[in-house]
Structures are given as structure tokens and as C-alpha cells.
Amino acid sequence: MNEFELIARYFSRPCADASVVLGVGDDCAALRVPEGEHLLVSTDLLVEGRHFPESTAAFDVGYKAMAVNLSDLAAMGARPLGVTLGLALPSIEPDWLEAFAKGFYTLAEQHGICLVGGDTVKSPVLSLAVTIMGSAPPDRMLTRSGAQSGDLIAVTGTLGDAGLGLRSIQRPESMPPSLNPEDIDFLQMRLNRPTPRGEEGRRLAEVAHAAIDISDGLLQDLGHILRASHVGAVVEADRLPISPAARAWLAADPTQHNLPLTAGDDYELLFTIAPDQWAMLDVPATVIGRITQDKRLRVLDAQGHDMPVHVQGFDHFAPVNLD
């Protein structure tokens, strides 16, 4: 099978999206951007062994590649327009490709987004380059730079699940024996098939001041908001939303107690919002702290004492130290 047949076979599904004028198969794809809206674009690289364990099922690799990009649009409050996929493969394995495409398209179709272009190359290492495009009205774009002193800090969903899921795969011997199989499944699903918060992001765009998706870890990503907005924050660690599965693990293994503060890959939305807007918000979320004029990032434990903040989020080359 050659490159062109490969593309035709797995990545040329018909596209019913009216915004796609020209899809896969020319020098460029052509898209209609809604009049008066800005084009939003984000790009992500995923490398096997770094962004997903080598044991990850092909379906999940495809699913996650789509999810992390939809999550970037969600964090801006944007609607999806189209996505391109660059696929660097060591070899052509039809079964793998079919499952990968299925995972990729499953989530793409749920979010009404079409694959409009791509490139496939041979490479010693499996890696993916996904670029997603979306649109939003200029006055409804959620950025990192709008946080204001006094804002509540909140997150969607629960934190730390993906980090524990990763740990269960990379260091299975470290799992508490008391953990039941459903909990392990849940944590691994959170790692392999994160849920992009598209609808939540678009609702947040109406009221929130700033937002980011949590890919690198709560404190690291909050740090991006603080730097971009020139503010600080106080986070109350015991207010972090923790799933029952993660709670079961953390109760049995106190060494991982702080993992939800720093683990990445949950792809929940972290946002800031004026306190008087909170009551009207129709997005399920949990308040975890407050934006401050004081530019430090402080984390308080259950007793209200400052915890030492060493942010070791997911930086691909070296740890970041905020304090």
C-alpha cells in the first residue's frame, strides 16, 4: 500500500460540515470561517513513549490526539471548524491504522469536526501532529490573560485521574492492593480518552475572565494564567475535586496525596470568574481558590498552612520551579 492509497483508505471519510469547502486531496483544504468571527488555531505534537505509553491501544491514540486538540479550542471558548493530521509511522499496519482512525473519528464526529488535510511520512518513531481550527466571536474569546484580582478559581471535572492512570500503567506495583478493577479502568480511561470540555468552554466564554485547559498540571497551568494576567493566586488544596477512584487510591497511598495538584493530562478547564457571576454559571465546576493582587502562587493545606510549591508539571525538557 502506498501513501496515497493509505490516505484514501483510512482518512477520507465524507464530510458533511458546511464549513468545509474543500477537504483532503488538494494542496490545501478550504474552509468557511463564520462572518465576523476570528479563526482560532492550535497545534500539538504527540510522541509515543512521551505523550502516551507504548502499550496504548491504537483506538486510544487516535481518540486522545483528537481530544487534546478539541480541549485547546474548548479553553478558548471556540467552535470547531476543521482539523489536520500529520502521521509519522514506522510502518503501515492496517489493523493499527484502522483502529487509530476509528478512535480519531469517533470523537471528531461527536464534536462535529472534519479531518480536512494531512500528511503521512515514514519515521522511526510513531508521532502525531494535529492542528485544529475553530472560530469564536472576537468578544467571546477566552484567553489566559483576563484573570482579575478577586476572581474565583474553578475547575471542571476531577483532577489527578489521568496522572494516577499513568502511574497504574508505568508502575503497576505501586498501586494500592485495595483498589478495585473498576477504579483502575476509570483512571486509565481518563488518561487514554480524556473528555474535551467544548460545550462547557463555549458557555464559560460568556462569563469567565480567563481559562486554560489542564494539560501540564493544575499548578503549572494556573501559573500560565497568573503570568499572562499579572496576578497571583491562593489555592486551597483540600477543595480540589477528586473522583471516587482517585480518592480510594490516595486514601490508601498518602505518598501521592499532592499528585492532583501537579499531574497533567486531565484536560479539564481551569478558569477564573467574578464571584457575583458564579451563581448564574450553568457549567458544573468546583471552586478551588481565588485570584490575588499579590503575585505569588500560594497553596494552602487543609489546616490553612502554606505548602511548599515546587511545580513539576509536564515540561518536556526540564522541571519548572515557580518558587
Added chain:
Amino acid sequence: MNEFELIARYFSRPCADASVVLGVGDDCAALRVPEGEHLLVSTDLLVEGRHFPESTAAFDVGYKAMAVNLSDLAAMGARPLGVTLGLALPSIEPDWLEAFAKGFYTLAEQHGICLVGGDTVKSPVLSLAVTIMGSAPPDRMLTRSGAQSGDLIAVTGTLGDAGLGLRSIQRPESMPPSLNPEDIDFLQMRLNRPTPRGEEGRRLAEVAHAAIDISDGLLQDLGHILRASHVGAVVEADRLPISPAARAWLAADPTQHNLPLTAGDDYELLFTIAPDQWAMLDVPATVIGRITQDKRLRVLDAQGHDMPVHVQGFDHFAPVNLD
């Protein structure tokens, strides 16, 4: 140096482009697409050792990554809007990154396009993922599917230079001894720093019926036009535009005589145009054949005899055989 400092240091040049609302540093970049125009998007992966020899200078890697993507926009007749860069690196080498960024920005600035987003990851293999965005009025988009029987087939620039440049690097012992150093430099520059035909593409959009950029080789890329347009072609091999440097090589080494028909990487524009439009065309180009109703792709030699057409252009997994 961590990932964030890396991005800040090399890839955060200020952007003066009014179409860029929000550049590097948020979850998405935000761009203004000119009212009434379509968004055009193309993505390319470049892997060291496959798309450029491992000996390629960092400047040239950056230059070429930008060039091949600008070339995709050129082939559609589009104006550039913005570009994203995914960089997978085995390690952080400041000298390499600085030279790479210089090559990338040199060409980007010439074409008035800003880097608006990106991602950097650690990977065993150096590879680049570039996604370029541009815009064009809906009635001025050059596609592959508009070729009509009777059209002239023409190309900009000269063909085979990059292929010979690559050969001079990969098999220096195969170079004719009579070749002078300036010729070799010229051929290697054509490989390492291809010239995207942006202005030419936008002019062609006014009159040409179909276009593609020659990345995989003349016959392979012409094949894409023929399939998309449901037509055939007759190409006269001895009408191909050949540079003096390539001519010197081919005269001394007849075994490479057909290389300009099949070698890739020249990034010239191949287009079809009605004969009565040719005289008015203000784009330097050479007619090399004609579109036919008969759906075969025929190549005639200097005596007017059919040459056997085995297209072995640049397919990353296997050769393509059109005949």
C-alpha cells in the same frame, strides 16, 4: 533551559501582521480571515533523513520547512495568514535552534507571514510539523480539479535541480567530474532553499484552470491533476525547462537524463491554462505539454516516441506505478 524558555527565546518574535489578533502564548492563536475569503490550510511533516539529509544546515532546515508550506499556499493562489510549527527535537542545542529559527523567519518575513503557534517535544528523531494558513476569494482558488482538455501544461522555473542537488550530497562519487563548484552550489541551494512561488500563484489564480506544486516529481504531481480533473496529458520531455547547471550534469551523465521528469523537491508550480490565455500571462513559465480527453499520461521523447512511464516520485512508503 525548559520548554517555555525555549519557545520564548527563539520563537516569540513580535508580529506586525494586522491579521494576527493573538500570537504564540495562549491555548490557541487568533487570526482575522479577510471578509468574504476562504481559509486555506495545509500541513506538512518533515523528518530528518527522509525530507532532508542529516547533514543539512539548521538554517536550511528552517528555511525549507517554511518554503514547502508557502509553496502549498502558492499552488492554491492564496495569501499567507499565519503558520504553526511543531518541533520534535532529540535535545536542546541553542546554536542549532538559533540557526533554524533564523532560516525559518528569513523566508517567513519575506512573505509577510507570522509564526502564531507551536509545540516542542523531545523525540529520538528530529522532525517538524508545519501547518500554514492562508486565504483566497472563493472564485480565485486554484485547485487540482479544474484542468480541461486542450489546456496547455506549463511549469515555473526549472526542473530536476533539487533532485540532482540531493544526488550530489547522497552520492557525490556519481557527480560528473566536469561539473564546476558553482553548478554544484546552485543545485544544492535549489534543494535546501526552494523558492515558493507565492506571487506567481496569486497571478495564476486569475487565469489558470488547475495547479499543483511539484514536490513529488513532475509526473507524479501531474498525475494528481489528471486524476482530480478526469483528464489525461501528453508531455514533451525535451520541452522541460532545465537550468544550465542541471544541463551540464545531464550532458555529462546521460543515465540521469529522465531525472527532471520524476525528481521531487523543486517546488515549482505546475499548472494548466487555456491556450488563448497564454499570451496574457505575466508569470514566467514554460509550456511542456497539453491536457487531453484521453485519460492516459503519455510522455514523448525528442523524436515524438512514447516513453515508458513508470512514475517513481516521492512516495514515502512505496513507488507508484501509473502505467
